[in-house]
Amino acid sequence: MSExxxxxxTKPPMRDALIAAAFQLFxxxxxxxxxxxxxxTLAGVGRRSFFRYFPSKEDVVFPDHExxxxxxxxxxxxxxxxxxPVQRVCDAVRLVLRMYTENPAFSVQRYRLTxxxxxxxxxxxxxxxxxxxxxxxxxxxxxxxxxxxxLQADVAAAAVAAAHNNALRSWLxxxxxxxxxxxxxHALGYVRSAFGAPPSDAERTEDVVVLxxxxxxxxxxxxxxxxxxxGED
Amino acid sequence: MSExxxxxxTKPPMRDALIAAAFQLFxxxxxxxxxxxxxxTLAGVGRRSFFRYFPSKEDVVFPDHExxxxxxxxxxxxxxxxxxPVQRVCDAVRLVLRMYTENPAFSVQRYRLTxxxxxxxxxxxxxxxxxxxxxxxxxxxxxxxxxxxxLQADVAAAAVAAAHNNALRSWLxxxxxxxxxxxxxHALGYVRSAFGAPPSDAERTEDVVVLxxxxxxxxxxxxxxxxxxxGED
Numbered sequence: 001m002s003e004x005x006x007x008x009x010t011k012p013p014m015r016d017a018l019i020a021a022a023f024q025l026f027x028x029x030x031x032x033x034x035x036x037x038x039x040x041t042l043a044g045v046g047r048r049s050f051f052r053y054f055p056s057k058e059d060v061v062f063p064d065h066e067x068x069x070x071x072x073x074x075x076x077x078x079x080x081x082x083x084x085p086v087q088r089v090c091d092a093v094r095l096v097l098r099m100y101t102e103n104p105a106f107s108v109q110r111y112r113l114t115x116x117x118x119x120x121x122x123x124x125x126x127x128x129x130x131x132x133x134x135x136x137x138x139x140x141x142x143x144x145x146x147x148x149x150x151l152q153a154d155v156a157a158a159a160v161a162a163a164h165n166n167a168l169r170s171w172l173x174x175x176x177x178x179x180x181x182x183x184x185x186h187a188l189g190y191v192r193s194a195f196g197a198p199p200s201d202a203e204r205t206e207d208v209v210v211l212x213x214x215x216x217x218x219x220x221x222x223x224x225x226x227x228x229x230x231g232e233d
Numbered sequence: 234m235s236e237x238x239x240x241x242x243t244k245p246p247m248r249d250a251l252i253a254a255a256f257q258l259f260x261x262x263x264x265x266x267x268x269x270x271x272x273x274t275l276a277g278v279g280r281r282s283f284f285r286y287f288p289s290k291e292d293v294v295f296p297d298h299e300x301x302x303x304x305x306x307x308x309x310x311x312x313x314x315x316x317x318p319v320q321r322v323c324d325a326v327r328l329v330l331r332m333y334t335e336n337p338a339f340s341v342q343r344y345r346l347t348x349x350x351x352x353x354x355x356x357x358x359x360x361x362x363x364x365x366x367x368x369x370x371x372x373x374x375x376x377x378x379x380x381x382x383x384l385q386a387d388v389a390a391a392a393v394a395a396a397h398n399n400a401l402r403s404w405l406x407x408x409x410x411x412x413x414x415x416x417x418x419h420a421l422g423y424v425r426s427a428f429g430a431p432p433s434d435a436e437r438t439e440d441v442v443v444l445x446x447x448x449x450x451x452x453x454x455x456x457x458x459x460x461x462x463x464g465e466d
Contacts, residue, residue, distance in 0.1 A: 125358045151399050151420055155427065158395030159388045166387045187384055194388065194427050220426055 015053045015063070017043045022060045023109060031061075031117045058123045061110060065127050068099045072131060076138040085142040086156050086195050089135045090188040093164045096131060097184055100168060104176035111172040132161045156195050163187040248286045248296070250276045255293045256342060264294075264350045291356045294343060298360050301332045305364060309371040318375040319389050319428050322368045323421040326397045329364060330417055333401060337409035344405040365394045389428050396420040 021043035025034040054060045100107040114120045139153030167187040171180035254276035258267040287293045333340040347353045372386030400420040404413035
């Protein structure tokens with residue numbers, strides 16, 4: 001996705017000017033009290049220009065999600081059978097994180113706005129749902145041969161989205177301070193461990209695990225002990 | 234929640250008449266083409282009666298979710314420390330399933346309607362999100378002492394909701410045919426296994442010991458640690 005910063009032609013200055021004008025007004029007078037007319041007047045363009053870029057006032061609040069969703073879908077489609085499926089989805093969700101971290105001040109501003117306006121909260125839920133469906137569709141394809149493949153795909157997709165949101169919201173609540181990349185790795189690592197996907201090479205270095213188990217111990221107890229032991233590091 | 238069928242006083246006939254009239258019109262002429270005036274005319278009541286029961290036209294499509302959300306929250310709050318947390322949430326989500334299975338024909342009709350109307354889809358996502366938040370809040374409380382408790386709570390809550398939706402939607406797609414209760418048990422069983430929650434008391438008998446050692450540790454040290462660990466029992 002290093003092409004993203006080179007993709008300037010798809011983000012013309014007028015679009016950026018409209019976003020800037022919209023957020024200035026949302027901050028000054030509130031989201032509900034700002035009309036599309038107010039936004040285009042401040043940006044110095046006509047109404048038709050606004051609607052060329054944004055179907056509605058809500059869409060200007062989330063200007064990069066459509067592009068990011070397309071990036072995520074393309075990234076998943078570009079994978080091959082050698083990719084561990086849940087790992088691939090974890091890598092895809094990092095593209096969403098990057099959209100937020102590319103402009104922390106804007107992301108924090110939007111987070112505060114979304115918390116205040118129920119309509120934007122609903123819009124955001126529908127966006128999150130679309131990412132989750134993209135993850136689930138990819139995983140359903142990859143796990144198609146497995147018993148319960150669709151179930152496992154849906155659950156893993158929801159788990160990745162939830163872990164991402166946990167780390168992202170924690171960072172947004174703290175005004176974009178702190179190392180969200182490390183927090184995200186940790187959160188996604190938890191999901192991978194829960195679904196039995198092997199850890200990344202970086203984590204597969206020194207440690208050896210010796211397991212001593214009583215005959216007849218259920219698998220969940222074995223997994224629980226391994227997790228508890230590894231967690232002590 | 235066996236009290237639910239006895240709670241008739243909270244579901245007066247006028248409310249049921251409004252729901253029936255609304256769904257008759259939604260089916261005959263479509264959701265968007267039906268106004269609240271159309272609904273109250275068919276039901277033979279005034280507009281104020283409609284708004285006494287439903288804040289908006291969307292709410293009449295999901296008449297039982299507020300009550301069910303209250304039931305779920307109360308059920309979780311009534312648990313105690315002996316409950317395995319994820320198991321408790323799995324039991325809570327069965328209350329949601331029961332709301333759907335109490336009236337399969339209505340649930341299937343609503344499912345088809347929701348798929349056709351984007352506004353209703355958004356409404357449903359916000360309802361699902363509220364259940365998921367109720368699960369997460371409960372789990373955050375129960376896992377508060379754990380490292381990563383909030384992360385684990387959010388991920389497990391999302392996983393339970395996803396498993397529930399997988400089984401529920403499969404049943405709704407097949408027009409309410411088949412044994413959704415068994416499918417739901419299976420789906421929730423998968424979530425419990427993924428998150429290491431104990432399936433039942435019967436399996437909580439034998440113990441497991443885990444040792445983590447650095448690669449290159451001499452064998453005598455490994456054996457010593459195994460002996461020391463087993464000796465702790």
